[in-house]
Amino acid sequence: MRVSEKKTVIETKALTRIYSLGDSEVIGISSINLEIAARELVVLKGNSGSGKSTLLSLLSGLDRPTSGELKVAGHDLIKAPEEQLTRFRREVVGMVFQNFNLLPTLSVLENVCLPALLAGGWPEKIEPKAIDLLQWLGLGDRMAHQPAQLSGGEMQRTAIARALINDPAIILADEPTGNLDSRNGQLVIQLLAELHRTRERTVIIATHSNLADAFATMEICLKDGMITDTTCEV
Numbered sequence: 001m002r003v004s005e006k007k008t009v010i011e012t013k014a015l016t017r018i019y020s021l022g023d024s025e026v027i028g029i030s031s032i033n034l035e036i037a038a039r040e041l042v043v044l045k046g047n048s049g050s051g052k053s054t055l056l057s058l059l060s061g062l063d064r065p066t067s068g069e070l071k072v073a074g075h076d077l078i079k080a081p082e083e084q085l086t087r088f089r090r091e092v093v094g095m096v097f098q099n100f101n102l103l104p105t106l107s108v109l110e111n112v113c114l115p116a117l118l119a120g121g122w123p124e125k126i127e128p129k130a131i132d133l134l135q136w137l138g139l140g141d142r143m144a145h146q147p148a149q150l151s152g153g154e155m156q157r158t159a160i161a162r163a164l165i166n167d168p169a170i171i172l173a174d175e176p177t178g179n180l181d182s183r184n185g186q187l188v189i190q191l192l193a194e195l196h197r198t199r200e201r202t203v204i205i206a207t208h209s210n211l212a213d214a215f216a217t218m219e220i221c222l223k224d225g226m227i228t229d230t231t232c233e234v
């Protein structure tokens, strides 16, 4: 391997997802070819309906493509049986969503611990790790609270801690600032950029906003489900 050669962590070939609705078909994404090296910070842009969420759902193993090839961190997600996909979702990728997706009846600390408990970890080991993450994210004094008692920015930082609890190599964030004011949006992007820079994760952020542009090492623009070379206009 040449010294300059970077390790590819995500590879897609002709990746296509078509949604069938009764008799009609809707293109989610179409013929996407991608190679993303480890430790990139990718900003995924495109108008609403351009296919960003569809692509992230496929990369995270939440959804399966209609056709094409898809390899993520050495896993062939086309061939993977369901139980391998479940493990992959828990251990290889961490997801952050626009609406946080926290469980309302659990405390902040319990929300963060949950994916590690589901993965079969020991509570005595998981809890100190969750506390460390929450302290790093400035939530040390909110751990016993329930999500409804937090601000949007605090909820999203809780979701980031939850995404990190199983040490995923890849963080996928779908419009993570979509429900935040600009100050909190900026903070969340800075945290994701810090994860990329100091914790050496591959980070992909789908976003309308230009808050992440300054940190991007790669930009992907989608239009009507396809990658476009023209400048992103969103």
Ligand SMILES: Nc1ncnc2c1ncn2[C@@H]1O[C@H](COP(=O)(O)OP(=O)(O)O)[C@@H](O)[C@H]1O
Binding pocket: 019, 020, 021, 026, 027, 028, 029, 046, 047, 048, 049, 050, 051, 052, 053, 054, 055
């Ligand atoms: N579950 C679904 N069923 C049918 N069509 C869908 C579904 N999810 C997304 N689509 C369609 O796929 C296209 C891409 O959507 P999406 O990936 O959500 O775009 P974005 O995240 O960029 O807004 C849109 O035309 C959307 O209506």
Ligand SMILES: [Mg+2]
Binding pocket: 052, 053, 054, 174, 175
């Ligand atoms: Mg979307």
